[in-house]
Amino acid sequence: MTSAVKVAPVITEVTDSKGNPIPNKDATEDTTVSVQGQSLPGKKVKVYDNNILHLTLSADNTGRWVAQLTKLQxxxxxxxxxxxxxxxxxxxxSVNPPK
Incomplete structure (x- = not known):
């Protein structure tokens, strides 16, 4: 009997719409961000914001995935x-109001 390996996905980077990194626990004024991560190759990955499902995508053949989140409040x-x-x-x- 074999069991499938289950590995948690990892968020590796979050960037704004210009490619600038948004460090964990930091802030941006941009309402569009790119969330990049790693999972097992080909696996379905669900991306949540404040426990609300925003999208489901598949990791590529190296396990990399990228999710674009837009119109963030x-x-x-x-x-x-x-x-x-x-x-x-x-x-x-945090998304801060524009200055």
């Missing part, structure tokens, strides 16, 4: 990824 955001009922650590940041 001003305020706090807690991003997580889930695959095979395994969750990533949360990547949090």
């Amino acid at each position: 001003v305020g706090a955001h807690a991003i997580k990824a889930e695959s095979d009922n395994q969750e990533s650590a949360i990547w949090s940041f």
